[in-house]
Amino acid sequence: MAPLLELRDVTKVYGGGGLLRRREPVVALDNFSLTIDDGRATITAVAGESGSGKTTLAHLALGHVAPTSGAVLYRGRALDAMSRAERLQFRREVQPVFQDPFAAFNPFYRIDHVLTMPIERFRLAASAREGRRLIVEALEMVGLRPQETLGRFPHQLSGGQRQRVMVARALLCRPKVILADEPVSMVDASLRATILASLQRLNRELGISVVYITHDLTTAYQISDDIVVLYRGSVAEAGSAEQVIQKPKHPYTRLLVSSIPLPDRGRRWTGEDLPDVEAPAARRSAGCKFAPRCPAAMDVCWAKPPPLFRPDDHRVASCFLYPDSPVLDSNDVARVFAGAPVATAGAAQ
Amino acid sequence: MSGRVGETARQREGETGLLSPPSAPADAPPRPLAPSSARRLRGSGRWSGSLVVGLVILLAVLLLSVVGGWLVDPKDGIVGAVTPSQPPSARFLLGTDSQGRDVLTMLVLGTPQTIRIGLTAGVVGVAIGLVLGLLSGYFGGWFDGTVRVLSDALMTVPGIAILLIIAINVGHMTPFLMGLTVASLSWMYPTRSIRAQVLSIRERPYIAVARANGASEAEIVFREVMPNLLPFIAASFVGATSGAMLASVGLEALGLGTNDVHTLGTMIFWAQKYSAVLRGQWWWFGPPIAMIATIFIGLFFVSAGVDRFANPRLRQQT
Amino acid sequence: MRPNDAVGPAAEPVLQVEDFAVYYDTPRGPVKAVDGVTFALRAGERLGLIGESGSGKTTMGTALLRLNRPPARIVRGRVLLNERDLLAVPERELARMRLGEIALVPQGAMNALNPVMRIRDQIEDGLLAHGQLPKRELAERVAHALARVGLPPELADRYPHELSGGQKQRVAIAIATVLSPRVIVADEPTSALDVVVQRQVMLTLGRVQEGLGAAVILIGHDMGLIAQFADTVGVLYAGRLVEHGPIDDVLAAPRHPYTRMLVDSLPTLEGKRELRGIPGLPPPLLNLPPGCPFAPRCPYAFDRCVGETPLPQVVAPGQRVACHLYPSHAELPPPPAAAGARLG
16 A cells, blocks of 8 residues: 655754744644555544644645655655656645635635636646536535536635535545645534535545544544544544544543533533643653643653553554553554554564 | 425525535526626725725826816916916916916926826836835745845935935936936835735635645736735835825925926926015915825825725625 | 523523614615524523524624624614613613623633733723722732632733633633623633633633622534533524523424534534534525525425514423424424425
């Protein structure tokens, strides 16, 4: 299974220099690895709160910024070493859907502009008529009526419609991977399901892999096969979405899951003492980043960063609560994803 | 209206249930389409009161110059052509100056010249500003650093000093050269203003979307960034033009203007030189001042209304 | 309209909203953002008002305290706070009632803090507007207000930019509750916050409210948040209250088709299932045709729905629905088959 999109030991650091005052550098993403394979279309969620590094991950995967160290590879080629033709192919095959449905459109043009541009640039159609047909097909696939959408300006459509046009734009390019960065957080609740369902449909019917970046664990659970939970740039837990969310093992994941406001009167929030996740840490940790807030922190947690322990076949957790579990032999969390082959006994023990 | 209201009306809204096949186009009353470009240009709140008033004023000034240009005899503007120091009368509608020149003739001939100077500087200033602002804002780097240092430094130097030095050294001043002189200091503000806007636009998601659509960087700069700069270009242009006009009038009033061509500024110079104020010859210094003020008021109104014209989003009331 | 039929202790409502309507005056006609909303709030009750875009919930929050600005205009209605109508009292008395008896935690409250004033000054601002106090007592009240929201007293001398998002939000709650109001209106107080901080802030709000014995109106779009926090829920659609009742009952057995479809569209952790949204769009509030505003999207709609606007009616103690299916039905029937069964 050849890797399609690969982030290899990627670290991204921002800041760290100012003319008059040295600014504290921020490690947005810390030695992170992930592979999306060709041939197996999955939906992978990358979940985290603000400061987790998930937005940085999106920028890196799309080639908008270069990593400080490590590499981002597409079909085995590093992004900054690609030829022009390779670059164009990368652009076409890895498509984004952004969070803000309004700002994603150039207000100067009608919405048709974002749909006709890829057809021209990527030469997706042999004639204008075929191009038009592709556009109509893409719009219908996301549940929009072309005659009521085409020809309009962005401000004449609702947020939900605009976001669907963006999904249509992405699928028009016949991509291999769609990177959806918080695609429904600015859309009404009743419309979210429709848009997410269309992403699922693209995955199942057209074989497009989706990387779903979000802070909403419930929707991540509903549509994803696998999930990566980030905390301050590092992987807290990763693996099959079913396991990680239903039976979280990392204290941070547990905290997140228990804080989800579920519309379920059977599962109420408790008022137990929550760690103040925002207050600056009294002590800096040389080890696990979550130690200052962790209810289960031990001495070792402060001393050295935990590796990716593998307490289950399809899950890793970077937490010293599982010291007897084997350690994943690489830091590519995709190894433990739901569809990934499990190593036979004796191999990585 | 009977029957399955829920079913057909739902389709009416332009959305189908995702997993149901798209239904046949309508029995439903269609939603209004976006209006055609001609209608767009005419209606929908583009033309704010300010813009109309401003354009009317400027048009009137232009008309005065053009029509007046046909009606007056330029020879009446030469020294000694007519009886000097006459107050306004039926023959000399704005009177004559102490040099024996008809004020109305000078006004009619001078107004377009002043405007021309302003426009020259405005066009040059904005053109430079657009190129520098666009390139330095979008690409950054050492180019940006250099442009910024240069424009910031020049903005803080007292402009009149530079202009004086340049003007003194111009051998034979013509309106075009005057235009270039004041243009030398009219490019900084447009550069900074456009650069700031480009920096902001550069971060917008639609730029990233254009990239995802396969657009090259050049295409992004011209097709995505530039159209959104139109309101700023227009505003900078009006600002640069008015600033340049004022600067040129200033230089001319000091005597550094053209010798043989009438402009509003040279009229003021001559009036001041021959003590028109002390002698109560209001018809000599009054009209050029009034004309300058009128042009400025017109430009002001236009600049207030031009943003709404170029920016589709601002047109909606609520 | 009769207010909510309340049963049980403390039945006397502390806030009664009757036929409240707020329109926006536009060149093309009035936009009826809030159109005849009626409900009552008991002391200590937590009401969640849920609505999506175009439901009018954002207008409602500010208009209840007469903080709306043109082109928004209160067209009719009464808002009775302890028998005094907020919409009719003179400005001076209204200013006294605001903060003193009814307070607003506005949307984006963290951005509503003045960036150049210390926290202390901002809390004192509210106190001083309601009467002069000696310096020492002011300082005590400030410390007490901060303690009530779980913030250390040292925070009083900081500036807003030195605080985190959740801390700023809690300061906003502290400012709103410094004079122990009877009613707190919280308009999407946690919209920009991370989920753990959101929980912290909501629990803080709950503690403060219980401590004061105050009633809360929580306005938002997150049914999950309302389910976790509120006792009663009011569902807003196109400026109208289409369902109102205890949260347990409404969630377990929604009566209005919109509520049903809204609840069905919510993702849960119960197990993976097919996601379904509500097809169609909310209606534009300009020139809304007569009849039920949800009719175009409603799978149950029939003739009467198009011509006649349904009025809220009591279907069970404490529960009201505005839908023509009632009272002839006891509860919401299963959705009609796609081919469209006609309902009488």
